[in-house]
Amino acid sequence: MQNPVPSRPLSRRSFVASVLVTAGLVATSAGPAAADGHGHGHGPKPGAGPVCSGKPAPTFGTAAQNTAQNSKFTAYGNSNTLLDDWTGADTTYSLKLSDGRIVYAFSDTFLGKVNTDGSRPVVVEEGGTTPFINNSFVVQGKGGALTTVHGGTAADPKAVMPPPRRADWYWAGDLTQSGAEVQQLYREYYDPDPDNGDPWDMKFKGNVLARFSTRNLSTPVRVQAMPSSAGIQWGSAVLRDGGYTYVYGTEDYTDPATKVNTKYLHVARVKGGDLRGTWSYRTSGGWSPAESASARLLSGVSNEFSVSRRGSHIVMVNQDTKIAFGAEIDVLLSCSAAGPFTGEQTVYRTPETGAFGSYCDPDVYTYNAHQHAALSSSGNLVISYNVNSLDRTSGPANDNYRDVTIYRARYVNVPVSG
Numbered sequence: 001m002q003n004p005v006p007s008r009p010l011s012r013r014s015f016v017a018s019v020l021v022t023a024g025l026v027a028t029s030a031g032p033a034a035a036d037g038h039g040h041g042h043g044p045k046p047g048a049g050p051v052c053s054g055k056p057a058p059t060f061g062t063a064a065q066n067t068a069q070n071s072k073f074t075a076y077g078n079s080n081t082l083l084d085d086w087t088g089a090d091t092t093y094s095l096k097l098s099d100g101r102i103v104y105a106f107s108d109t110f111l112g113k114v115n116t117d118g119s120r121p122v123v124v125e126e127g128g129t130t131p132f133i134n135n136s137f138v139v140q141g142k143g144g145a146l147t148t149v150h151g152g153t154a155a156d157p158k159a160v161m162p163p164p165r166r167a168d169w170y171w172a173g174d175l176t177q178s179g180a181e182v183q184q185l186y187r188e189y190y191d192p193d194p195d196n197g198d199p200w201d202m203k204f205k206g207n208v209l210a211r212f213s214t215r216n217l218s219t220p221v222r223v224q225a226m227p228s229s230a231g232i233q234w235g236s237a238v239l240r241d242g243g244y245t246y247v248y249g250t251e252d253y254t255d256p257a258t259k260v261n262t263k264y265l266h267v268a269r270v271k272g273g274d275l276r277g278t279w280s281y282r283t284s285g286g287w288s289p290a291e292s293a294s295a296r297l298l299s300g301v302s303n304e305f306s307v308s309r310r311g312s313h314i315v316m317v318n319q320d321t322k323i324a325f326g327a328e329i330d331v332l333l334s335c336s337a338a339g340p341f342t343g344e345q346t347v348y349r350t351p352e353t354g355a356f357g358s359y360c361d362p363d364v365y366t367y368n369a370h371q372h373a374a375l376s377s378s379g380n381l382v383i384s385y386n387v388n389s390l391d392r393t394s395g396p397a398n399d400n401y402r403d404v405t406i407y408r409a410r411y412v413n414v415p416v417s418g
Contacts, residue, residue: 049333049343061415085148088407096374173235185235
């Protein structure tokens with residue numbers, strides 16, 4: 001790890017902190033000290049998974065890079081066709097719209113120019129020319145072409161969900177389509193002391209729902225507060241299944257005695273496909289209308305993961321946060337969208353991670369594994385993960401400036417049968 005550096009703008013603190021939050025080294029709220037009768041740990045180990053409706057668990061083969069998808073975003077990010085378009089980002093959720101377009105939703109996003117040597121200029125807030133915003137979209141048209149969507153103007157781009165004040169920002173949660181709207185959950189964070197130079201000094205403030213017209217994703221038509229009183233960051237994943245939309249959340253809990261941070265899975269659901277409906281929360285024995293009754297269902301989840309249906313089984317893709325900055329991408333299985341999720345198995349190990357990884361850089365880490373239903377097929381599960389660096393050096397020598405490939409998602413194909 002690099003030594004700490006002096007105070008820097010909020011944008012830099014934000015993209016440094018994102019990997020720390022997801023890896024479980026920073027708690028964004030103390031969280032309620034609820035009894036943990038149902039949480040349990042898990043690590044990278046094989047597991048067969050449950051039999052659901054008489055169907056055995058799917059089996060997963062050896063993963064390989066999704067060259068086509070990786071090449072698509074590499075070519076787009078390096079094109080310099082426009083200087084207000086995507087050159088790198090994290091989060092990487094996706095949604096296929098009813099008209100065939102695919103919307104990729106990102107959190108912290110670099111826009112602008114890529115230099116011929118594969119570096120990028122430093123961000124505007126540090127005296128450079130690279131715009132940096134806390135959330136964005138990239139839309140893949142029906143012909144395959146990619147287009148960046150941001151707020152503001154080409155000369156002065158802003159996040160599609162701009163922060164309510166300087167010390168706040170929104171990171172993207174999962175998204176769904178409801179009629180002519182894209183509905184996306186965002187998590188609001190804030191820096192209690194934006195001038196102290198500490199990139200890890202951040203707190204979770206609350207969840208909001210942004211509703212975008214499918215015809216215009218550059219600004220929401222409305223933003224409304226969502227359940228937040230229990231300290232659960234809703235929107236880690238969203239799944240429409242069996243007449244309900246399930247919303248998965250992550251609770252960051254730090255034990256006041258040991259200071260150990262643990263991330264717990266919570267599940268809510270709403271009838272139909274509109275997230276504005278009445279939510280109910282999974283408890284240890286059923287469902288409750290009270291968010292405070294939401295049960296801890298699993299420990300070690302990331303702040304971002306994915307859940308999808310594959311035949312009779314529900315598949316969760318996660319990076320276990322009990323392994324700090326681990327390289328393993330795991331799948332867990334369930335017969336129900338509400339869990340329990342069991343049979344954990346590692347399906348991929350990210351080659352970029354750590355001093356012995358492909359960058360030979362101890363500051364490089366991977367996080368935010370997501371499966372992409374829009375890209376997957378009956379025999380193939382497409383998973384992405386984000387790459388980032390904890391390098392805190394100033395200026396062009398910083399990892400995320402000197403090499404644009406570090407701060408870009410990677411896509412892999414995981415063969416699946418059954």
